[in-house]
Amino acid sequence: MKAKVRKLITFVEETRTEMGQAIDPPTRRAAAAAVIENPFAGRYIEDLTELTEIGEELGALLTERAIAALGIAGPAAESYGKAAAVGENGELEHAAALLHPKLGTPVRKVLGKGAALIPSSKKRGGLGVPLDIPLGHKDAAFVRSHFDGMEIRVSDAPRANEILVAIAVTDSGRPLPRVGGLRKDQIKGEDGLR
């Protein structure tokens, strides 16, 4: 493995009631995160290839861990998202190198499909910084019931020379969706949007 991984973390959330309404089956979402060494910490490096390649291997590893934590097969996933927090000795572009060029293809391979853009967020921050991972339907970005976000944090990461990178996967949308818009049963699934 190219990435120097200090730690892997998984989070699973299951919502059973909301405002007194039973959620049955419960909505469930998982995030898998890695704390890795930032190979470019502390200096300006023009070529970020090493991080894009690390992104590719973490795309597969973290997606597999997230669906394993949910106990589902890849195609049963409904929405996804990704995010990274760069420690203080790194630059925001390091998060971009991890997340954007190559991470998505293995995510989609594990999930079977994934026509939609994988929503993302990035930031620089200190240990314990919260990461709000945006979520959207994996096959049609306009499915309104699945616009969501999942907050995670790891109390001892990222250290100055580290990057925290996370992939979130759900088997459902928000607990009580009722603001209209495109529904998942209306997805055409051709352009990743509708």
Place this chain on the structure above:
Amino acid sequence: MSKVEVRKRVTIVEEIFHEGGPVAAKPLRRAAALAVIRNPFAGKYVEEIAGFMDDLKPLGLEMAKSLVAALGGQAKTIEGYGKGAIVGSAGELEHAALWHVPGGYAMREILGDAKAIVASTKKVGAPGTRLDVPVTHINASYVRSHFDSLEVGINDAPRADELLLALVMTTGPRVHARVGGLRASEIKGEDGLR
């Protein structure tokens, strides 16, 4: 609905490979099971609350079992444990104390004859409050290598009328433990202390 109304369950698993030193042959794993429930005593002073401890027992067992499952399914691999609770702002600290018996005894039951007292902490707090759950060896509280803690929290809990309950288990010593003291191999296992 049962007397215990669960809004949400969260599971967090950490797998730690190193912390700047040699990579562990067997990574340390730590997990937390969290439950967000309605606080039946919120908003008023209720003298008789102890009966709720019995109501919480099934939830304690469910959470303890889910922790063993999250750490690989083998109770014999669990070496450390701890528990904690956060009371929403309309409750009182004493409500957190309701978790000692159902939380602690559930873990001891699942882990066989765990002898040591279950380390614990509690506070009153707002949604997103973090709790450092203390961890000690399951059979001998003085085992220095297993003194640890896991920071937990949920961004949207506990609401004012809720309780956030936590159980934590770990599979071994701190990843680079080297400050001496009683070792796990020296446990007598008679009094839960040494």
